[in-house]
Amino acid sequence: MDASIRANCRKVVCIGRNFADHISELKNARPKQPFFFLKPPSSILLPGSGPILRPQGVTLHYEVELGLVIGKTIRDLDPKDHQAALDAIDSYVLTVDMTARNIQAEAKSKGLPWSIAKGFDTFLPISERIAKHRIPDPHDVFLKLFVGDELRQADSTDLMLFRIPRQLADISRVMTLEPGDLVLTGTPKGVGEVKVGEVMKCEIEVAGELIEESTIVIEVQDRKGRFIVEET
Secondary structure, three states: OOOHHHHOOOOEEEEEOOEHHHHHHOOOOOOOOOEEEEEOHHHEEOOOOOOEEEOEOOOEEEOEEEEEEEOOOEOOOOOOOHHHHHHOEEEEEEEEOOEEHHHHHHHHHOOOOOHHHHHOOOOEEEOOOEEHHHOOOOOOOEEEEEEOOEEEEEEEHHHEOOOHHHHHHHHHOOOOEOOOOEEEOOOOOOOEEOOOOOEEEEEEEEOOEEOHHHOEEEEEEEOOOOOEOOOO
């Protein structure tokens, strides 16, 4: 377990609505430019650190994504400078952006922020660090997510609407990306609910071969605490 990923991460920036079929399945509008939001570093769940904890009353959804571990300070990156963008990546991780979908839907319907829906502890399971040479082209990676034995998500990062240089350029003109920060590059179609007691397995294939260090196997359990979804 590489605890330095969480220890060195000051922010997690997530690109939303970056796969056309995922936009359609959630009935969202297609963005004209990269759309991003934040998750707190406290939501990171390192490999072997325990289950995902579902708060009381939450409808819990999974979203598998390729994560970038930033290795250089990036500010006002030129979106046309593809090499600079790729050079700024230190390594990769596979991630699952867990979402309290019912909380998010209610917040969106009221025009309110939905940080709560994304920010609970354990809501960002990540894999072991994947060395950069293991993924020669981050736009040619096949993502898979199973719930039990059922394959729920399976698509290539080649389907991204906005490529990584554009993502990093748009983020960095708003906020400086620093070494250790994580950028989640978007999820393909197939998102859905995972229930308490179910086990998810996620993995990456490159050129048809499994990247072993990308594998995440994790169970969902109930969270004991003071948070509960209030009746509306």
